[in-house]
Amino acid sequence: MSYFRSNIESMTGYVPGEQPQAEKFIKLNTNENPYRCSPKVLAAIGQAVQAGLQRYPDPSASAFRTAAGDLLGVDPDWLLCGNGSDDILTIVTRTFVNAGDHVRFANPSYVLYRTLAQIQGGECHVVNYQDDWSLGEEFTKSCDRLRIAYLANPNSPSGTTLAPDTVAQIADALPCPLLVDEAYADFAETDCVELVARNEKILVARTLSKSYALAGLRFGFVIAQPQVISQLAKVKDSYNCDALSIAGATAAICDQVWLGQTRDAILTTRARLSAELRALGFECVDSQANFIWCRHPQNESEQLYQWLKTEGVLVRYMNFAGWGDGLRISVGTDEQIDALLALLKRAL
Amino acid sequence: MSYFRSNIESMTGYVPGEQPQAEKFIKLNTNENPYRCSPKVLAAIGQAVQAGLQRYPDPSASAFRTAAGDLLGVDPDWLLCGNGSDDILTIVTRTFVNAGDHVRFANPSYVLYRTLAQIQGGECHVVNYQDDWSLGEEFTKSCDRLRIAYLANPNSPSGTTLAPDTVAQIADALPCPLLVDEAYADFAETDCVELVARNEKILVARTLSKSYALAGLRFGFVIAQPQVISQLAKVKDSYNCDALSIAGATAAICDQVWLGQTRDAILTTRARLSAELRALGFECVDSQANFIWCRHPQNESEQLYQWLKTEGVLVRYMNFAGWGDGLRISVGTDEQIDALLALLKRAL
Numbered sequence: 205m206s207y208f209r210s211n212i213e214s215m216t217g218y219v220p221g222e223q224p225q226a227e228k229f230i231k232l233n234t235n236e237n238p239y240r241c242s243p244k245v246l247a248a249i250g251q252a253v254q255a256g257l258q259r260y261p262d263p264s265a266s267a268f269r270t271a272a273g274d275l276l277g278v279d280p281d282w283l284l285c286g287n288g289s290d291d292i293l294t295i296v297t298r299t300f301v302n303a304g305d306h307v308r309f310a311n312p313s314y315v316l317y318r319t320l321a322q323i324q325g326g327e328c329h330v331v332n333y334q335d336d337w338s339l340g341e342e343f344t345k346s347c348d349r350l351r352i353a354y355l356a357n358p359n360s361p362s363g364t365t366l367a368p369d370t371v372a373q374i375a376d377a378l379p380c381p382l383l384v385d386e387a388y389a390d391f392a393e394t395d396c397v398e399l400v401a402r403n404e405k406i407l408v409a410r411t412l413s414k415s416y417a418l419a420g421l422r423f424g425f426v427i428a429q430p431q432v433i434s435q436l437a438k439v440k441d442s443y444n445c446d447a448l449s450i451a452g453a454t455a456a457i458c459d460q461v462w463l464g465q466t467r468d469a470i471l472t473t474r475a476r477l478s479a480e481l482r483a484l485g486f487e488c489v490d491s492q493a494n495f496i497w498c499r500h501p502q503n504e505s506e507q508l509y510q511w512l513k514t515e516g517v518l519v520r521y522m523n524f525a526g527w528g529d530g531l532r533i534s535v536g537t538d539e540q541i542d543a544l545l546a547l548l549k550r551a552l
Numbered sequence: 553m554s555y556f557r558s559n560i561e562s563m564t565g566y567v568p569g570e571q572p573q574a575e576k577f578i579k580l581n582t583n584e585n586p587y588r589c590s591p592k593v594l595a596a597i598g599q600a601v602q603a604g605l606q607r608y609p610d611p612s613a614s615a616f617r618t619a620a621g622d623l624l625g626v627d628p629d630w631l632l633c634g635n636g637s638d639d640i641l642t643i644v645t646r647t648f649v650n651a652g653d654h655v656r657f658a659n660p661s662y663v664l665y666r667t668l669a670q671i672q673g674g675e676c677h678v679v680n681y682q683d684d685w686s687l688g689e690e691f692t693k694s695c696d697r698l699r700i701a702y703l704a705n706p707n708s709p710s711g712t713t714l715a716p717d718t719v720a721q722i723a724d725a726l727p728c729p730l731l732v733d734e735a736y737a738d739f740a741e742t743d744c745v746e747l748v749a750r751n752e753k754i755l756v757a758r759t760l761s762k763s764y765a766l767a768g769l770r771f772g773f774v775i776a777q778p779q780v781i782s783q784l785a786k787v788k789d790s791y792n793c794d795a796l797s798i799a800g801a802t803a804a805i806c807d808q809v810w811l812g813q814t815r816d817a818i819l820t821t822r823a824r825l826s827a828e829l830r831a832l833g834f835e836c837v838d839s840q841a842n843f844i845w846c847r848h849p850q851n852e853s854e855q856l857y858q859w860l861k862t863e864g865v866l867v868r869y870m871n872f873a874g875w876g877d878g879l880r881i882s883v884g885t886d887e888q889i890d891a892l893l894a895l896l897k898r899a900l
Contacts, residue, residue: 240604
């Protein structure tokens with residue numbers, strides 16, 4: 205058949221991290237939370253199941269927006285919910301980018317930004333991070349056809365974070381809106397939610413996949429000024445969030461005690477993992493996320509990844525064209541990290 | 553802000569049927585199934601919840617595709633799953649339609665087709681149904697920029713169905729792919745799944761929202777030849793179906809006994825509703841779906857809708873520009889239909 209859009213036919217498509225459905229792996233490759241979600245989430249889902257599934261869900265996920273708005277200090281009409289933050293990124297791209305328009309993002313960063321631009325028929329401006337993981341002036345350079353810039357903050361795979369003041373300056377200097385992708389912000393010292401009220405060109409995306417241990421539920425949201433939200437709302441599918449995810453996500457965001465405890469556990473393990481990797485000779489970037497980006501000067505990253513996989517531990521090998529490669533290791537439980545470290549000691 | 557795409561800014565956005573979150577209404581307005589889903593669905597969701605939600609779901613929903621493929625007589629690689637069939641319609645539109653391209657659909661039909669074209673920046677060819685609810689030659693007329701035709705079959709709001717042979721002829725005559733939207737096919741006497749193997753330009757979309765009573769879960773799928781599926785797969789979000797919906801949908805499609813019993817109950821009530829509406833003087837179209845499209849010669853449809861709403865019964869008032877209006881009444885339980893009919897007897 206030759207009816208496909210040429211940009212779709214010529215692209216390769218996003219390849220997500222391996223998701224083996226068997227249980228045999230210690231899975232440290234897609235930044236999932238190693239802990240189970242709050243029991244209150246399970247209870248809320250159980251209640252929603254009992255209420256029945258024959259009715260359509262609330263198209264605007266009002267219960268979640270009210271609860272999250274309370275937590276973040278914004279009115280509910282500053283929030284739009286999505287089927288994971290990938291859905292949010294898709295909606296934002298479709299709202300701003302025509303075919304032939306340009307989008308900008310940093311490298312190395314979340315590979316999906318390129319895919320979203322390709323699907324939309326957009327052109328990519330890829331700006332390499334500097335050696336200290338800051339972004340130079342190229343990231344804010346003016347361009348007539350630039351329609352959106354994506355900034356993962358904390359960034360993946362580096363785990364580094366730009367300070368809110370820096371992000372505010374970037375947004376002011378950019379000739380287009382800035383989507384700050386805060387998928388990992390709950391693990392960081394700072395976030396950019398407060399900037400949204402100061403600049404309508406700033407949109408902040410969040411997900412419950414990582415910090416709330418709900419990757420399987422698919423729930424994310426974006427914070428933006430209401431006149432922006434109302435345009436995004438036209439692009440989203442009416443019923444993009446299902447009844448169970450709305451119930452579960454609302455319970456999750458209301459259980460900040462669980463979040464605090466889980467975050468503390470992960471940050472403690474992250475510090476230990478980082479120290480032990482360095483003791484083994486790895487070069488590690490200081491991380492503000494739930495993973496660590498590292499390379500070993502004497503060992504090929506891809507070989508280490510392959511060997512760890514044969515030994516039952518999945519980490520993420522990433523190779524960024526024109527930039528280099530490395531391993532991104534998710535912060536698991538202490539037992540999982542012990543198993544990883546024991547293997548690495550054998551390998552090195 | 554003036555950064556939005558002009559087609560987004562100028563459109564009004566799709567308005568779904570009213571979804572009051574309070575329980576006070578007898579809800580016959582969005583073609584939900586009045587019965588609760590199979591208990592096996594609830595059990596499967598419960599099991600998936602117990603397994604934990606911290607992991608990403610299977611990006612390709614293999615368990616569902618295997619089960620549905622068995623049922624429909626196609627290999628799993630002929631199926632792609634979506635977050636409701638609206639997600640499927642979105643994916644299909646984004647795979648085939650560039651800005652400025654044309655899409656074709658019948659009128660009156662599912663209003664979302666227009667919205668999907670608008671978001672994509674496409675132009676709409678709207679072809680009115682003929683008086684007998686068939687489609688004339690205008691629907692297959694050649695056009696250089698035509699990229700997709702949507703055909704709801706059974707159609708909403710009419711509930712009418714074109715025979716598979718007719719659909720096959722339409723697909724052969726069209727200069728573009730044909731998306732047969734079979735959201736209501738489980739209530740009809742025929743369907744078009746077998747046509748997919750005969751013509752790669754035919755795609756058949758299904759949803760579990762209506763016949764399987766799972767509107768709250770969001771699960772749909774499309775049947776197409778593998779070389780078509782592989783292009784659609786590039787456009788879908790990686791994790792567009794969550795772990796609970798995959799588990800629930802798989803259990804649903806495996807419980808054909810439940811489906812048969814529920815369908816029988818709905819078809820019996822549909823026949824009675826149709827007969828009683830006619831006895832009250834309504835003009836009803838013979839329906840092969842789980843709703844009935846009707847008008848009363850002496851009463852304004854909009855006023856009837858409003859009055860029924862004040863009395864606690866929600867039906868769907870629909871007004872199609874240049875065509876006319878009417879009421880679309882979902883087939884509820886016998887008790888719900890008795891309540892509706894009692895009200896109508898008072899009103900007329």
